[in-house]
Amino acid sequence: MNDIDAWVWWLVGAAALGIPLVMTAMPEFGMFAVGAVAAAVAAGLGAGVVLQVLVFVVVSVALISVVRSLAARYTVQRPQLATGIDALKGKQAVVLERVDGTGGRIKLAGEVWSARALDTDRTYEVGQQVDVVDIEGATAIVL
Template structure:
């Protein structure tokens, strides 16, 4: 019957974890469930408590830090013009250092010039945005597969 008490304690800790969201009570619930498994195998309350305590401390020391690390880090947020770098688009007009043109990036029109001043990019060419300076996109043609 001890295993039922351990399962009940573990279930209560899981429900309480839903309100705290610290992952501490979840690790303690893991210890309680380990105590329930031990209680199903033995009738010694001391052994059950020791197993529950050891498993809970192990989970707190090993599993919780890595889970928190994964939850608190995410992909780098790209804002402003940084998110446009690396975008691919097509030039509707011929672009050179002496003939700036316009391209559409993410639905917005941008002035565009080649990143390399010696290049001439023909109309209809696929380009990649290398840099944004002010309101001008510096682009480079993408290699064509023939």
């Protein structure tokens, strides 16, 4: 064991940290593996054990802090493009069958939808333009 250089041990450690990275999909293991590779480079350049460990810790912590802050920034942002049901809210539709508080039919985004009026006392006649305010299941709520 004494005849194996320290940089080899760091590379073995990097490979060992790569296994749980692949198995668990936890990126922190990958960052520790990169820190181990950096420590292997330091060991290959002749740095002492204390400096090797320091390089491992500094690189690993720096990567974790940078990647976590970037990940937090992207998880807070909502997608700019509305898709699915969210894309239909606020759109205009044309009444195909009389719509009241109990039901009716509209043409929304080229498709026929069941619909009902938001205000149960209100009715919308055929050909009238309505605004979709919400979608409940397969029913558009119109105003």
